[in-house]
Amino acid sequence: MSASPVRMDDLPLTRFHWRIAGLTFGAHLTDGYVLGVIGYAIIPLQTQMNLTTWQEGLIGGSALFGLFLGSLILGWISDHIGRQRIFTFSFLLITIASFLQFFVTSAEQLIFLRVLIGFGLGGDYSVGHTLLAEFSPKRYRGMLLGAFSVVWTLGYVLASVAGHHWINSEPDAWRWLLASASLPALAITLLRMGTPESPRWLMRQGRIAEAHAVVRRFLGANVLPGDEISGITTRRISTLFSPRYWRRTAFNSLFFICLVVPWFVIYTWLPTIAQTIGLEDALTASLLLNALLIVGALLGLVLTWALSRRQFLISSFLLLALVLTALAFTPASNGPLILLLFVLFSTAISAASNLVGILPAESFPTDIRSLGVGFAIAMSRLGAAIATGFLPVALLSWGMRYTLLALVAVLVVGLIVSILWAPETKNLSLVEAADLPPKPQGKGNEHSVGV
Template identity: 30%
Template sequence: MTSRTERLDGLPFTRKHRKLLLGSGIGWALDAMDVGLISFVMAALAVHWALTPTELSWIGSIGFVGMAIGAALGGLLADKIGRRQVFAATLLVYGLATGAAALSTGILMLIVLRFIVGLGLGAELPVASTLVSEFAPRRIRGRVVVILEGFWAVGWIMAALIGYFVVPTGDDGWRWALAVGLVPAAYALVIRFGLPESVRFLESRGRVDEAERIVREFEASAGVEPPAEAAPGSRAESAATTAGTTAATTSGTAPSRAAAFEEATRESIWSPRLRRRTGALWIVWFGINFSYYGAFIWLPSLLVSQGFDLVRSFGYTLIITLAQLPGYAVAAWLIEVWGRRVTLAVFLSGSAVAAGLFGLADTPATIIAAGMALSFFNLGAWGALYAIGPELYPTTTRGSGTGAAAAFGRIASIIAPLLVPVMLGAGGTAMVFGVFAAAFVVAALAAFTLPERKGVALEET
């Protein structure tokens, strides 16, 4: 018989998929909005609090320390207690912490709260992409995940709009901007009660009735008749059933037996079969984080340092940010045409060229043109990266595998904002973006070594 995961893979894209994508995407956009806002807050605080470049770099970096820890813990928890539960919890954590950061009385309080914000932000991203990838039909799975990542551009544009219209309004404009960050806390309820749990996760934990119900809901949405009998599920479910799990469901022992089986069959991301792809994925994550966050967290402040006032620098940043949307759109189309690996490598290579050009730009026109090219290629690369990550691992380690790669990448996002003032002093903007270009090149080379997963079922790893 056809398994539940095969039944999901064979469905067309339905309103249930659209609801899941939109619900997860809004959470993703709110995440991006929070990350983007800090770049505008930094530029404002440099003026209002007279902060040094070192102090600003710590405000920019401390959130990524939390994101590194959150990404690793979030992935592990997603494999333990479920994708949806962790997704909702992360929104609640970073939403409340961002709202509290608006009340900061000094730099120390702001840094502590930004660390807590980072914990939630870091945990959310790999968990959301894993949840969506496990429901998306196989033939368009990569495209669906890139569209999910495209919500990042929506969130960053929201941050740019808030930065342009709210932050410059007065000494407390940055506080009102951060107060908007309370929205994700309320949206956590939508995630918790409005989105389904991963069928693959439910099967791995022995919760077969829930898994079957969700699959049938998606089939009903597509107008597809379910099979007369419940289909056999995943490898974990079949083994658990053989051991007598199904018979023991009413006594409450099924989940524990399924959990024991899952623990016994979990494959390490550093096993001989997976370690090459894990290593390459970690290099890509490191390179793209280093260059993206080093550039975009500092972008408004760099423009201010070049003589532009807050309003003008924020306006340039808004224009540059708009180029993220077509970058995602093109990547979403190409990823099912060229495949994941080539699309990722090409967009990383384009990012390297754009970063080099930005470092040489010295007029408003060239700054905007090179910045838009960097936005286009860099965010397209992000979309491809989030699409390929969950496809590299089996169900029992998918959350932890993608989370560990994201956590390693966050190390680069911690280092980069701290290094920007040092590199500026040593060689100016040209040196800063030359280093970022080199990091993109290394990431592109690593991307070419990843296995191609286009059209392959998630379990076929």
């Protein structure tokens, strides 16, 4: 007797799920490393290339600007041609551009290559989150998507270890540091070849037989692709602002921006900030604080499993705003308290960052999932790029206190947006999550707060 049919959403975790997760996790490890090393490389570059303040800002924010372009453009293309091609192309681009950083001779060349790296990362963010979400069983989807933050953080911390170890070893150490990202990127590129297309995407294209073939081959003969139906939603950016989707587009973009702006501003420039606030041995201090991000990311996985999405997000914004306010008013002479507040901030923001991999992927239907995820990522990276690039000027013009208070204002906006629009998508299938009503339907139903 053949086994009873079971839907993809109801499966336990299989070896194939771990394979897809491993390919996306490995990419995020590389992503974190690529974005983390620039904070250390910028230190010797300041003198070797005689960088102006604006050039420092452009180098620090160029990959984020590339992320803006890549997540928007490659996310949109992915909804048209499928996930798999962009899944491979994005890391091929990252590999080549990372390697070429070794040979740069000017700030402009480095800025251009960092934009290309960011472009590939943007495509990987939008497609990687989407592909894993579309293969994951609903019970484990939050844990798997949230784990992106853990692995990304590990890559970022490895960048801190490499930067701390190499950066003062020789004058050209920054070249080796930046180019070293090409090695894991190449490994990920090769391993991704042969990755199957998303059955959910195939179903929505009306390619039913292909979707069933993928599921039978990789998940089992008795497994069904899911509850997708054939039919195409209009795949234009304007669709994200239609009456049905504008709230979820606004929510995902704004909460994402308000969470990553303080993250990228502080951690891209952490060695510089540590020196500014007077912490002794600034590189060591920043290394230890980065290591705490791993603890926070692991804590975030536990909280993602234990709490509702909405409760976790709102509480995180409130805590982060309070901690950064306290940090702004702590005298620079009080090093121990500053360090304690940075520890708390690092842990909390790393934990909350798990949600940026979960909520956007759960908020949009399959036809525009990569577009919606890509748009939210694009907006967040544009905001982070502008804020990161502006930080040297802000520190010079406003000082540390008012710069930190400006970041507090960003967190307060995120808190308000989350209170008004954050959905509850935990334990829902992707179709159910995307079909949440566009406005509240009454009190007492945790799934009624739609976006």
